[in-house]
Amino acid sequence: MTGVNDVMLLAASRVGGEVVPARAQMATTLGFHIILACLGVALPSVVLLAEFIGLRRRDETAMRLARHWSQAMGVLVAVGAVTGTVLSFEMGLLWPGLMRQYGAVLGFPFGVEGIFFFLEAIFAGIYLWGWRRLPGWAHFWSGVPIAVSGIFGAMSVIAVNSWMNQPGGFTQQGGWITSVNVWQVYFNHAALYEMPHMILAAYMVTGFTVAGVYAAGILRGRRDRYHYTGFALGFVPAAVLSPFQIFVGDTAARAIAQDQPVKFAAMEYVAHTSRQVPEWLGGVYLNGHIYAGLKIPYLDSLLAGFGPGTQVAGWDTVPPAERPPAVWLIHLCFDVMVGLGTLLLLLGLWALFEWWRRRRLPAQRVFWAAGAVSGVAAIVAMECGWVVTEVGRQPWVVYRLQATAAAATTNGGVLASLSLVIVGYAVLGAATIVILRMLARRWRRGGAAEVAVPYGPPPALADEPAGQPES
Amino acid sequence: MAADAVGAILLAGITLYAVLGGADFGGGLWDLLAGPGPRRLAPRVLIDDSITPVWEANHVWLVFDLVIFWTAFPHAFAAVMTTLALPLWLAVAGIVLRGAGFAFRKEITDVRWRRVTGITFAFSSLVTPFFMGTVIGAIATGAVPANGGHASLAAWTSATALLAGFLFVAACGYLAAVYLTGEAARRGDRRMQAYFTRRAQVAAIVAGALSLAALAALRGSNPALYDRLTGRALPFVVLAGICGLAVVTLLAAGGLTAVRGIAALGVAAVVWGWGVAQYPVLLPGTAVTLSNAGAPNDTLVAIVVLFIVAVLLIGPAFILLYSLQSRRLLGAGEPATPAGESPSPGPPD
Numbered sequence: 001m002t003g004v005n006d007v008m009l010l011a012a013s014r015v016g017g018e019v020v021p022a023r024a025q026m027a028t029t030l031g032f033h034i035i036l037a038c039l040g041v042a043l044p045s046v047v048l049l050a051e052f053i054g055l056r057r058r059d060e061t062a063m064r065l066a067r068h069w070s071q072a073m074g075v076l077v078a079v080g081a082v083t084g085t086v087l088s089f090e091m092g093l094l095w096p097g098l099m100r101q102y103g104a105v106l107g108f109p110f111g112v113e114g115i116f117f118f119l120e121a122i123f124a125g126i127y128l129w130g131w132r133r134l135p136g137w138a139h140f141w142s143g144v145p146i147a148v149s150g151i152f153g154a155m156s157v158i159a160v161n162s163w164m165n166q167p168g169g170f171t172q173q174g175g176w177i178t179s180v181n182v183w184q185v186y187f188n189h190a191a192l193y194e195m196p197h198m199i200l201a202a203y204m205v206t207g208f209t210v211a212g213v214y215a216a217g218i219l220r221g222r223r224d225r226y227h228y229t230g231f232a233l234g235f236v237p238a239a240v241l242s243p244f245q246i247f248v249g250d251t252a253a254r255a256i257a258q259d260q261p262v263k264f265a266a267m268e269y270v271a272h273t274s275r276q277v278p279e280w281l282g283g284v285y286l287n288g289h290i291y292a293g294l295k296i297p298y299l300d301s302l303l304a305g306f307g308p309g310t311q312v313a314g315w316d317t318v319p320p321a322e323r324p325p326a327v328w329l330i331h332l333c334f335d336v337m338v339g340l341g342t343l344l345l346l347l348g349l350w351a352l353f354e355w356w357r358r359r360r361l362p363a364q365r366v367f368w369a370a371g372a373v374s375g376v377a378a379i380v381a382m383e384c385g386w387v388v389t390e391v392g393r394q395p396w397v398v399y400r401l402q403a404t405a406a407a408a409t410t411n412g413g414v415l416a417s418l419s420l421v422i423v424g425y426a427v428l429g430a431a432t433i434v435i436l437r438m439l440a441r442r443w444r445r446g447g448a449a450e451v452a453v454p455y456g457p458p459p460a461l462a463d464e465p466a467g468q469p470e471s
Numbered sequence: 472m473a474a475d476a477v478g479a480i481l482l483a484g485i486t487l488y489a490v491l492g493g494a495d496f497g498g499g500l501w502d503l504l505a506g507p508g509p510r511r512l513a514p515r516v517l518i519d520d521s522i523t524p525v526w527e528a529n530h531v532w533l534v535f536d537l538v539i540f541w542t543a544f545p546h547a548f549a550a551v552m553t554t555l556a557l558p559l560w561l562a563v564a565g566i567v568l569r570g571a572g573f574a575f576r577k578e579i580t581d582v583r584w585r586r587v588t589g590i591t592f593a594f595s596s597l598v599t600p601f602f603m604g605t606v607i608g609a610i611a612t613g614a615v616p617a618n619g620g621h622a623s624l625a626a627w628t629s630a631t632a633l634l635a636g637f638l639f640v641a642a643c644g645y646l647a648a649v650y651l652t653g654e655a656a657r658r659g660d661r662r663m664q665a666y667f668t669r670r671a672q673v674a675a676i677v678a679g680a681l682s683l684a685a686l687a688a689l690r691g692s693n694p695a696l697y698d699r700l701t702g703r704a705l706p707f708v709v710l711a712g713i714c715g716l717a718v719v720t721l722l723a724a725g726g727l728t729a730v731r732g733i734a735a736l737g738v739a740a741v742v743w744g745w746g747v748a749q750y751p752v753l754l755p756g757t758a759v760t761l762s763n764a765g766a767p768n769d770t771l772v773a774i775v776v777l778f779i780v781a782v783l784l785i786g787p788a789f790i791l792l793y794s795l796q797s798r799r800l801l802g803a804g805e806p807a808t809p810a811g812e813s814p815s816p817g818p819p820d
Contacts, residue, residue, distance in 0.1 A: 071578075078574030081527050082567045088537050089563045092552030099541050100549035104766035107542025111777045114535045115784060121531050122788040125524040129801035145788075180769040410620040411556050424564075428571055435578050442580070 036080035042206035113156035162190035207238025209375030239348025261313035263392035488532035497647025499596020544764035565598030608635025613756025707744030
């Protein structure tokens, strides 16, 4: 097996001159889209929660928040839909080798995702634009399919990624796929932990991001019911899910130690297979030395198998060509993800403690400052998680079956498209944030400035006679 | 057998993307051609109202088609994505700019920035169909080799491919103008009805002329496909022609009851004519057919099942969306407006 792999890798490294820019471009576009995907999966639930409270308790504040978030969701869903389409094209434009060989296998979960993407887009069209004329509860229920299909859509996309980590459910002969068991592809071994891990991440990213927006407002002195309600509607679900996420993440790490020992070795700096392996917190691995790391004896063995005698495989179990590049990056990203996740858990516990003791949220400024950055922290943790799983799988695109270099396009010019993508996405990201902030300013002014028609200046600010549409 | 069924599913998906998503792109064409200045507000409002709640759902057909293409015919997919990388990159750039420009324009109050985002939306609405057209044109002329390792400029800059590009833009504009005529009529907006009737007729003539020109060019670039288009696929070609003439005539007579359906049928006939003429070959000029493009039977059967489930789930949802939209229950504009304040023009229903 190893000999065959060496030959494959050698052959691949000759073909794929574009693999590094192609990976960079995939990382940029996926890293950007994944934030919007998280919001696409979980924001509908948060908006629906606000609308539910608004309808059930006749709570005007919650209702106003639901309407405002729905408007922001309109922008985010559009940007998410188009950046998601970019990824669909990139599957073929950047990775034709992967699609040619395994498209017939990994295509099925994408097809399932397509159905849920349809349902999401259709009901988003109804929910986002039905505020004015659909009656209260009918409008609420038109949003429920968005939230449900968001979860199933995320499961389907993660099914593909987890399949790349634990491929199975098919047979191949002479480069041709001869049979496929679509259920084994969809519910592959890694799906069981990757799916809940990412869906919980989506809810945490969304909840803490929403909470962060209102915590920042509260820090600036906007201590009104609107801001406290907005904070709570995001913070409570995210904080409640944090302990589950830590449990799932811990389970996932142990499973990876079995399923992808080399990835686990990179995450934990295990160069040589051994027992009584220490845990490294931080630290940079260079040429066999770990600089500036905190060493905790036995802990890695304890975490991996509940006993100091647990044997942990090192990356020396595979030849150098099959080890991931930049183990320091994988390890540090893993530490940042776990560290931030733990801090977010503690933030939730702090709020819970204060609520239990005094029936109110903590008054300390540092709590609200932490709340204000909790969204960014959750996003960073989630992105770090993706770096761990993607860079940690290298040099494979399909674990132990296809090298990333063999999957990459043979076309030149990826560096050019990468540069354009970086510039374009920077503009797109900045524009999205500017527009969301503009919406927030408009809401603070009372939301009266109606934006009705394209190109038409709002009547009060008209620099040329606007003219009513002559219909 | 399963391969043929999946081929039909893919063609149906392309048809739906063309007649639904295509019209949304066409809306951008008319937005661009509406010209500057506040006097040109009415057509833009109508376009905006018609596209807003549905464009994302219509757009998903593209993703659906891509997924079926790479799952059922991975070898052909990889070949197309490699050889035609450049027009596909440009098409995808158009998709991003169109969607973002459209969504941003709605929320911006500053007039200058609204123009910038509006022009971005309108211009990129031409870019995507044009380059998609060149891609289909390149495939039809047999310019995509089965194992090509490099992008080819010549493949999609042949006369046939470029004509196909222009044809796609014209067809999108044609569909949009016909749909908008019907929409204006339903709103009782006579001025806009006349406005888009003229444009629909012009677009019909342009699209018809481009179809004939592309057909003539195909005779030189891929005689075999031309023979089949005028042979076994002739009924579709004739149907497309009849639909086009019927739409022009009906518009002139002001009979609008079925005109939208006939226009869509005409475009669908072109798509199916192409599909039937090419069948069972996926990449003309190669040996790649529906049944040997890299997917085992299991995968093809799974796609057929998936499609049936999709129709059962998505069909009713789409009907709900379009019926709410046609009853004008999905108002464009800021959702946070207090109930009762309708900023959209036209009489209240």
